[in-house]
Amino acid sequence: MPYSKTDETAINTIRTLAVDATFAANSGHPGAPMGMAPVAHVLFNKFMTFNPKNPDWLNRDRFVLSNGHGCMLQYALLHLFGYALSIDDLKHFRQVDSITPGHPEAHDTPGIEVTTGPLGQGVANAVGLAVAQAHTAAVFNKPGYDLVSNYTYCFFGDGCMMEGIASEACSAAGHLQLGNLICIYDDNHISIDGDIKCAFTEDVSKRFEAYGWHVQHVDDGDNDLEAIEAAIAKAKEVKDKPSMIKLRTTIGYGSKLEGTGGVHGNPLKADDVKQLKEKWGFDPEKTFVVPQEVYDMYHKHAAEGAAAEQEWNKLFEKYASEHKDLAADLKRRLAKELPEGWQNKLPSYKPSDAAIASRKLSETVLEAIHDVLPELMSGSADLTGSNNTRWKNAVDFQPPNLNIGDYSGRYMRYGVREHAMAAMMNGMCAYGTIIPAGGTFLNFVSYAAGAVRLSSLSHQRVIYVATHDSIGLGEDGPTHQPIETLAHFRALPNMMVWRPADGNETSAAYYMALTSKGTPSILALTRQNLPQLEGSTLEKGIKGGYVALEDKEADVTLVSTGSEVSLCLEAVKTLKEQNLKARVVSMPCTEVFDAQPKDYQLSVIPDGIPTMSVEVMTTLGWEKYSHEQFGLNRFGASGPYKKVYEKFEFTPQGIAKRAKLTVDFYKDVKPLRSPVNRAFQQLI
């Protein structure tokens, strides 16, 4: 299809909007939008189907800008096609409280699918979106009803290609044969340090072929719109492999500094702006100009997208009459609602029940609920047998031709790829039909920290099943024993960190993780067995902290989590022998406890007596809930777990000794206030 002058004008409009917005903000990255405007134009206007008036339509094509610093490209497109993003929003690029922040944020801006900017995340999100599409299609499509058929498109640059997370995700995508994924590599030879020849001289195409991708090259990404179109069309035809199109572009195309690092992360100079506007027939005195023909062209495409959604809605209506249950299930998932009564499947325990490791308790939950929660997709980063993440009759999510599963499968073999697993889960969740849960050792959630942070920032309901949660993992030793990890993630906003002490608390953790629609969770679970507590129930657990053992005459409160709660209960007996009375609080999730009313908090951690925290890792942060802290501010040790606990005095005696010192130390302080009393409210 021949391209017209209007196409050229549209491309230059995208470029000038990016130039004007970065110039107005005196900040931002004009180079990538200027270089990628042609491919963006072809992709959005010729290939992608979407309805700007309903950015949530399920079967829309997904677009991910993995090189998120180039977000003015995306903001310009969203505006031009008619999403709820005005020209004023473009003028407020990178200003406080705008919907056009410095990097794209899914939660705040209509039309942004996932939050990108931290390099490599977007392409891994795109793999997750493609997984979700393949799975949703496999589950819901029926003969005559190709309900779920969208593609996922992703742009990425050299920066993304250097990041390990992208390598992990692209290797996984090749294995999974995700033919619905089409990635365009902005091969502009420039990164922040200048020419990539100073650090990055590998053969990227060959690498992607090694991953099992279909690879094409377009030599002139600045001008050859026909070649771009042909490559994308070809990529859509390849059904059994993800596609990568290596597109040679000129960063900052049109600028006097085009092709150099000077246009990467700095606005253009005034005279440079002037010359390019003149060159492209724009009035150099005006800013944020959109020729009407450009709006017309893009709004026409948007209207076609809206019509496509109408067609789809009709198809879905018909589908709903023929496949009533499936249609209801899909609707429910898209509304983020869980099936009524699902929570009745959560196991509950009595104190007389056997001691069980919380990783096993977690497995029991998954076994119990997977039937009633079809949107739950579990998985592990190659630790299935250790994380206990797989229910017995689970089918693996696999390309069918490997004969070890199919795309309707709900168990993901992520491989030893923790960071990609987390980012893929963010993408899977963002698709709208899946709640992903993925396992690794708690210590290795740190490998995924970059993506875990974005789970929180972009409000994704994903669940990290983090087993082997402390020195209690024993023999594997300090390289595998978390010390700093819980503090790290407790400090992360919008993250629930759960460390259940028994079966009922494990059920509580899952209840909250699954019902909190915009908050991810980390479940820190033991390798070793834990007794079922006397006072625990799901109802108490979901308050985040509760009194596990009350004593109205107590001298001290012990507040603890996970495997140490039962040690504290033992320590109460030891203290009794010393004529000291103690009460015990189990605090499986501090973030949820923080959300309780103050009077409840004070009933749990009361005024008048000192509180000592007991958790077998860093004490950092426990000062918030206790006067004194017993923890482990050093690395652990390799050995059988009971010996390791003994070495560090995490025994009833070791706890009692410190509790007594705590009582003595606070005898003279009046009034002795509970640490939950604060002089002022925190900003949240």
Place this chain on the structure above:
Amino acid sequence: MPYSKTDETAINTIRTLAVDATFAANSGHPGAPMGMAPVAHVLFNKFMTFNPKNPDWLNRDRFVLSNGHGCMLQYALLHLFGYALSIDDLKHFRQVDSITPGHPEAHDTPGIEVTTGPLGQGVANAVGLAVAQAHTAAVFNKPGYDLVSNYTYCFFGDGCMMEGIASEACSAAGHLQLGNLICIYDDNHISIDGDIKCAFTEDVSKRFEAYGWHVQHVDDGDNDLEAIEAAIAKAKEVKDKPSMIKLRTTIGYGSKLEGTGGVHGNPLKADDVKQLKEKWGFDPEKTFVVPQEVYDMYHKHAAEGAAAEQEWNKLFEKYASEHKDLAADLKRRLAKELPEGWQNKLPSYKPSDAAIASRKLSETVLEAIHDVLPELMSGSADLTGSNNTRWKNAVDFQPPNLNIGDYSGRYMRYGVREHAMAAMMNGMCAYGTIIPAGGTFLNFVSYAAGAVRLSSLSHQRVIYVATHDSIGLGEDGPTHQPIETLAHFRALPNMMVWRPADGNETSAAYYMALTSKGTPSILALTRQNLPQLEGSTLEKGIKGGYVALEDKEADVTLVSTGSEVSLCLEAVKTLKEQNLKARVVSMPCTEVFDAQPKDYQLSVIPDGIPTMSVEVMTTLGWEKYSHEQFGLNRFGASGPYKKVYEKFEFTPQGIAKRAKLTVDFYKDVKPLRSPVNRAFQQLI
């Protein structure tokens, strides 16, 4: 060279030691040692030069077991060759306080070069060791003095190959043309989840070719010792590329379960142990048996290594007479001593000096000291201009044929590879002649968390130059603004987290980072300008915390770090208008402050008045040093930094308002103790 029966016996001895040790521990990974015993035997006995009596000899060949879970392989070798690791140590495999922990730890076990186990780390460490070798050779070798000529050998498995950090590091190694690096890929088709075909079907060899590596295959790694030898010999000849040898092995070779996941992470059953000992001519009733001929063979090789070191020592003596300064420099570096008087080069500042961003202050330090500290190698993960990590006349560390630097260069272009950068720095430091410093944004140090943790655990003197340390980075927005990051790394044992408030504190941070031989540092530095404080000096700064503004009649202490210290000083004036007196403490490094005597700590954060912390990120952890905390327990915002600070009330007024609430809140508490008073000592 033909292989004899003794070679076979040696290989089976390694295998049976691994089997016996894991059986005795009832824990550990026998499969990899059994599969890799042949290549280990050939490598150690035919190729590697080392002296077990002096594991610190500079020119020894380095060995890294990246699949560290197979550490019984390495422990067996260390024992058999005569390192200070006894048969009893093998018997105490994975026991508390042994030197044979569950994964190899460099700091505790003679002959272990780097701490591995967390997958992918070892191979990235190996790249760092190879960088260090190439650099050290380029600096110190002279005609007739091939002083530094060792190779770095690394074993890795499928798990490492799936990890993104390994992809990053191997891409970097290819770019850097590290011909001194030889890696052997244990291609056994098995990972914890079973056959790797469930997750990992890429063409690894092709990927390494894409990285620019020399790649060979050995089809029968279980038996074909000649082919193994030939491949390693060939790899040594390839001088301009790193080498990868893909070695097909059988995991758990000899076991009834060989070739399956069953031998990966579980000890063999008793009957299985019996059958393989019988098969190999070992007495099935005995454990930990080493035939004398095996000791003899290996001790002979060790003696050759000791002789090689003697030769080297003679060469070095001669070198020292001809190249006196260089020899003295090398000796000094190996002793981890800094040149006398180097610290006089550290810049100092007066209050009247201009306000400067601490990232620029850091650059000034590097500019000032790089001449006197030739062991300092700086670098950045593609943020050179933002991290300000490069001194003006720096030469890049690059392969000479690219014409953009050479191997004597002291500036590393790591590419956008934060995780590999950190692990490479661990390897570079472990080599013994380099102090590495590497830059990225503070928020993206989290991408490197897995390797940063190992900097701490393995006592590496590496420096993370972490700029753009808060919402003060402004427009880039929440995706780039750290909230949880400092809490994360403050909770990590053996890590100094510095957040200097001005020039003198920046010098103090570098002073401590460079003189702390076994502790890594993170320097959190601003993008925005900071005024030079009235009361700051290097001497005060190196205490970690000090009184920046004293008032003996103060109503409140404000404790703060970095960019917020000057805001606190302004807030004192605002408070004065409200008839409140405040004193200000600058606390650039809590870990160093913790190491000060208690009376000093109390002079800084005294009894009797309340303390409020002020830091523009998570409050978590500040309860340790303050009664109340002003921070940011939510994500930031995109906008000019002053606007962002205002949005969150990080202004003199916002601070003063909360300080007043703090004073009021604690009026009635008697005695009001400083939070540095504790009821008992923490375990460290």
